[in-house]
Amino acid sequence: MRRLILFFFLFSSFCFAKEWKSDDILGIWWTPKKDARIQIYKEKEKYFGKIIWLIPEERKSLDEKNPDPSKRKTPIQDLINLKNFKFNGEYWDDGKVYDPDNGETYSCTLKLKNKNTLKVRGFIGISLFGRTEVFKRYVP
Numbered sequence: 001m002r003r004l005i006l007f008f009f010l011f012s013s014f015c016f017a018k019e020w021k022s023d024d025i026l027g028i029w030w031t032p033k034k035d036a037r038i039q040i041y042k043e044k045e046k047y048f049g050k051i052i053w054l055i056p057e058e059r060k061s062l063d064e065k066n067p068d069p070s071k072r073k074t075p076i077q078d079l080i081n082l083k084n085f086k087f088n089g090e091y092w093d094d095g096k097v098y099d100p101d102n103g104e105t106y107s108c109t110l111k112l113k114n115k116n117t118l119k120v121r122g123f124i125g126i127s128l129f130g131r132t133e134v135f136k137r138y139v140p
């Protein structure tokens with residue numbers, strides 16, 4: 001009986017799994033604190049994210065924690081902080097996320113939970129050692 005229940009559970013999870021198209025991630029996303037909006041766009045077969053809006057108090061913020069001193073006077077608004085993601089048929093991986101709050105760059109995966117919820121997982125080494133942030137799609 002346990003095997004039958006386990007089989008049913010596994011089978012049903014495969015049957016109801018959402019199949020995403022590579023461009024389903026495109027659009028504008030709120031960061032978790034809703035203090036910025038990220039526009040995810042495509043260049044050739046890779047996906048990128050750019051900070052296109054910041055709360056008014058942060059609009060003049062500079063990338064002061066960047067490890068490259070020549071970039072520390074770059075405005076955070078219009079900064080590309082998601083780079084080189086590829087769609088693998090299920091989620092977007094092989095990319096990097098740059099966190100201007102601490103100047104660090106992490107390996108990253110992007111996974112849609114549903115059409116309006118994006119899980120952004122930054123990590124060092126393997127995905128097990130990392131942090132997930134949840135972005136919500138911006139709807140004007």
